[in-house]
Amino acid sequence: MKRVSIIICTFNEEKTISEVVTSCCKYNKEDEVIVVDDGSTDNTESILVELQKRFTFRYEKLPKNKGKSWAMAHGVEISMNEIILFCDADLSNITKEHFDNILQPIFDNSADMVLGQPSETFIDYRINPFRSLTGERVLFKNDILPILNNIREIRFGVETFINLYFQSKGKRIKYVLLHGLKHPTKYSKTTPIKATKEFISEGEEIALTLLENHDLITQRIEYLIKKSNKQARNKFSKMQKIINDKLMKLKDKMNL
Ligand SMILES: Nc1nc2c(ncn2[C@@H]2O[C@H](COP(=O)(O)OP(=O)(O)O)[C@@H](O)[C@H]2O)c(=O)[nH]1
Ligand SMILES: [Mg+2]
DSSP, X not given: OOOEEEEEEXXXXXXXXXXXXXXXXXXXXXXXXXXXXXXXXXXXXXXXXHHTTTSOOEEEEOSSOOOXXXXXXXXXXXXXXSXXXXXXXXXXXXXXXHHHHHHHHHHTTXXXXXXXXXXXXXXXXXXXXXXXXXXXXXEEHHHHGGGHHHHTTOGGGHHHHHHXXXXXXXXXEEEEEEEEEEOOOGGGTSOXXXXXXXXXXXXXXXXXXXXXXXXXXXXXXXXXXXXXXHHHHHXXXXXXXXXXXXXXXXXXXXXX
16 A cells, blocks of 8 residues: 655756656655646656656646645645655755655654755754745645645745644644755756745745734644643733734735
């Protein structure tokens, strides 16, 4: 029986797509591998068609670019297994241990979601404020199915939304360092102007997701309240009301 569905969302990653798909297939023979090509216009398609002669994976080409979150939701919908492993398409230096390490906390039931941190990236993962926005994550399909419609159109807000939702439900989240795994910055993938534009719009999509889903933030607080003692509960309740009011005002101001 297959255990995991590995979902690789890709958009114009001709330099790395072959290594990513090959590693996923080679190191996870008993699992399902799905590549969702988000309307790439480079050589991605011919590389993948060629790779299909050597490895078994499902290749889904979306007719036009719809954003990472759309591709992720589509991958989940067509997946067959109860565990989902998302993997970005711009990684290199991938080893079998990376898969073993990111899957372990799910298999030994010490986490409901695992976030993998490539060690070879621009900022040291221990101090990286964006580390929870990683593209390498494992979770249960049943946990993400209820939010597919929420994530489809939020593009790069997708990781933020998933994190908020899991936190609001009190799910156990674990970080795992993936030694030697390389993840390039946007600046090493394209021109500085394009990278800056992408960086800004990604930031905007993340900020919008946070604002639009402030209820998930306060639900997280609510979850903590339920777990704490009475005195702390009262304090939390007051804090929750203040945060909710402030966020509502901000939302109104921004016409969201
Ligand atoms: N930039 C971008 N990446 C996409 C899109 N759809 C899927 N992806 C994939 O999502 C992953 C993350 O994108 P990337 O640009 O590397 O974002 P970053 O890792 O946050 O800098 C990569 O594997 C992309 O190929 C899209 O519409 N735009
Ligand atoms: Mg990337």
